[in-house]
Amino acid sequence: MINIIPIANFPIIENNDNIGMIILKTLKDQVIENNDIFVIAQTIISRAEGQIVDLEEVNPSDFAIEMGKQSNKDPRHIEIILKEAKKICKFRNGVLITETKHGFVCANSGIDKSNVKGENYVTLLPRDSDKSAKKIREYIEKETGKEVAIIISDTHNRPFRLGAINIALGCSGIEPLLNYSGKNDLFGYELKASTTSIADQLCSAAGLQMGEADEGYPVIIIRGYKFRREEISALTLIRPEERDYFR
Numbered sequence: 001m002i003n004i005i006p007i008a009n010f011p012i013i014e015n016n017d018n019i020g021m022i023i024l025k026t027l028k029d030q031v032i033e034n035n036d037i038f039v040i041a042q043t044i045i046s047r048a049e050g051q052i053v054d055l056e057e058v059n060p061s062d063f064a065i066e067m068g069k070q071s072n073k074d075p076r077h078i079e080i081i082l083k084e085a086k087k088i089c090k091f092r093n094g095v096l097i098t099e100t101k102h103g104f105v106c107a108n109s110g111i112d113k114s115n116v117k118g119e120n121y122v123t124l125l126p127r128d129s130d131k132s133a134k135k136i137r138e139y140i141e142k143e144t145g146k147e148v149a150i151i152i153s154d155t156h157n158r159p160f161r162l163g164a165i166n167i168a169l170g171c172s173g174i175e176p177l178l179n180y181s182g183k184n185d186l187f188g189y190e191l192k193a194s195t196t197s198i199a200d201q202l203c204s205a206a207g208l209q210m211g212e213a214d215e216g217y218p219v220i221i222i223r224g225y226k227f228r229r230e231e232i233s234a235l236t237l238i239r240p241e242e243r244d245y246f247r
Contacts, residue, residue, distance in 0.1 A: 002224040006209045006217035013044040013218075015052075019132075020139030023219055032146050033223060038136070039206035041218040042154040042169055043112065043123055045132050051124040052116060053080055071096060077111070077122060084109035084124055100125060103238045104169070106156050126152065129170020130233045137172040149173035149227065152234075153203040153210070159246040166207035168199035168234045175230035176200075176237055197237055198227060 010026050013019070019040065024032075046052065060068070060075035064082060068075030071094035078096070082088075085098035089105055098109045102125065110125040126132050133150040140148055152170035157163075168176060176199035206220035 002205070002222060004205055004209050005221040005223060007219040007221065008217065010218055013047045015047065015050045017048045018139070019044065019048055020136040020143070023136070024140065024143055026219075032140070032144050032148065032221075034146050035148070035223075035225075035227070035229075036146070037149045037151065037174065037202060037222040037225060037227070038140070039151045039153050039166075039203055039210070039220045039222060040133075040136070041210060041216075042110075042125060042129070042152055043114075043116070044218045045126045045129065045152055046123040047116070049126055049132065051126060053122050053124060054118075055080070055120040055122065067091065067096070070094065077108075077113075080122060080124070081109045081111055084111060102129075102169075103235055104156075105238075105244070110154060110156075125154070125169065130172060130235070131170070133170045133172035133234075134231070147173070147229065149229070151199055151202060151206075153206060155207070166200075166203035166210065168197075168203050168237060171199050171234045172231060173229055174199065175228040175232055176234050177232075178228070199234055199237060 007023065007026055011022065023038065055074065055076040058076040058079050060079040064079040065075040067078045081096060081098065084100055086101055087099045089099055090097040096108055097105065099105050100109045104110060112123050116123050129152040133152050137148060137150040150172045151168050151174065153166045154169050155164045156167050158165065176197065178196045178198050202222055202225065206222060209220050210217055
């Protein structure tokens with residue numbers, strides 16, 4: 001049985017906060033078990049790492065101003081989106097899809113105005129979500145003596161499907177992909193190409209409890225799921241451009 005356990009009363013995270021320490025402090029006397037998976041919202045990682053921009057300090061380029069007119073968006077916001085992008089994949093009907101510096105293909109370079117103090121502030125994605133996850137995992141393991149896994153989660157939309165779901169931006173202590181190739185299905189047929197994104201599925205499961213509004217829990221524990229303990233980047237989940245037929 002898999003249990004999805006939200007960490008209640010989690011405090012507002014500020015710049016330079018130690019996420020691992022705050023998780024343990026908030027849990028108090030609750031027991032952490034071996035193979036617990038902590039799914040952590042990207043926004044609190046970004047806040048702790050100072051990945052916040054004050055739009056009042058941004059001078060938009062002429063290009064950003066023109067795109068702002070076409071999309072009815074703040075050109076300063078557009079400027080930050082462009083700076084965080086490796087390339088523009090699509091700009092249509094006011095929707096800007098980019099490939100970020102990390103390699104994620106998403107709306108607005110993953111920049112978010114929600115869950116951050118101040119009308120003129122936006123959060124950027126963490127610089128290295130795998131590194132952030134590893135730092136938190138190592139802290140929790142050192143303090144508790146338990147082996148755990150960490151996944152950094154964010155909300156993304158998908159081609160051809162309505163509604164956003166949570167996906168993994170970074171992970172540590174867990175193999176993010178599970179390849180079933182070579183195994184047999186229910187009727188004995190050998191599977192030729194069947195790969196499951198375990199990290200994304202766990203993020204989506206956590207998303208059922210995590211929430212998006214003020215009822216949300218930024219840290220979720222998933223307990224009871226059997227996984228392979230590996231140190232593999234969540235960037236392996238990104239479909240290579242030559243195999244991306246949806247851009």
